[in-house]
Amino acid sequence: MNVAHTTRQIKLTIISFVVVAMLFACARHVPHPSPTSGTIKLQRMAFTIQAGAFSKVENAAKLTAYLNNYDLNAYYFVYKKGLYKVRFGDFSTKEGALRKAEHLLASGIIQDYYIVRPEEYTASKERLYGETYLRDELAKTARSFIGVPYQWGGASPQRGFDCSGLTMAVYRLNGFSLPRTSGAQYATGLSVKKEGLAKGDLVFFAISGKGAVSHVGIYVGENKFIHAPGSGKRVRRDTLSNGYYKKRYRGARTYL
Numbered sequence: 001m002n003v004a005h006t007t008r009q010i011k012l013t014i015i016s017f018v019v020v021a022m023l024f025a026c027a028r029h030v031p032h033p034s035p036t037s038g039t040i041k042l043q044r045m046a047f048t049i050q051a052g053a054f055s056k057v058e059n060a061a062k063l064t065a066y067l068n069n070y071d072l073n074a075y076y077f078v079y080k081k082g083l084y085k086v087r088f089g090d091f092s093t094k095e096g097a098l099r100k101a102e103h104l105l106a107s108g109i110i111q112d113y114y115i116v117r118p119e120e121y122t123a124s125k126e127r128l129y130g131e132t133y134l135r136d137e138l139a140k141t142a143r144s145f146i147g148v149p150y151q152w153g154g155a156s157p158q159r160g161f162d163c164s165g166l167t168m169a170v171y172r173l174n175g176f177s178l179p180r181t182s183g184a185q186y187a188t189g190l191s192v193k194k195e196g197l198a199k200g201d202l203v204f205f206a207i208s209g210k211g212a213v214s215h216v217g218i219y220v221g222e223n224k225f226i227h228a229p230g231s232g233k234r235v236r237r238d239t240l241s242n243g244y245y246k247k248r249y250r251g252a253r254t255y256l
Helices: 003-029 057-068 094-106 122-129 131-144 161-173 182-188 243-248
Strands: 047-054 075-080 083-091 114-116 202-205 215-221 224-227 236-239 249-254
Touching: 047 057, 047 075, 047 094, 057 075, 057 083, 075 131, 075 161, 083 094, 083 161, 094 114, 122 131, 131 161, 131 215, 161 182, 161 215, 161 224, 182 202, 182 215, 182 249, 243 249
Parallel strands: none
Antiparallel strands: 047 083, 047 114, 075 083, 202 215, 202 249, 215 224, 224 236
């Protein structure tokens, strides 16, 4: 046997072993991809009931609060200037939505209704127009609430109830089933850095003094976000550079 040939084979074997070991070690220490590069798809809305046509926002708020006593996740919105409507529920079938609507109608809880179909939502147009379109529509919907005295009729004493109700409404009006509370919204989305914010992302704050997330708004571009400051107050636009919110900023989440 050729000694030089045998020695060369041994060296090649050792080198191969070292390379494999190094690759294995590197694989073990490669950090997980940043959540800012990931995406999360919210469940799409199915059939929803729309009711009422109120010239006074207080009346829309009262119906919303009443329906929420039945855990229907109701929310009111600006249908057009000076007119407010209420939507609630998320039914897997049209028949299910109709049964619920007819029951509420017979009980005198609502006076009329309209069944919103899945294809009527902005979310259904994602394949046709893309993500940028969806984000623009989320921001547009949020802007439609500016100046509205957003409240829930005292249905919950929890801080942050109104603000998360607003963000939920914005998403659900566009066909995305965003959870109800600010804590659930914070836990559902994927983290995104402040410099990577895009329209439609949610920004979270700790304003209760305990450090936990207790307030949420929707980012609309140019370092600005729209939120409901508190029960009975008007929805407004603020900037993330505002000293009050900058100090209490806890992070952002993306859902698209």
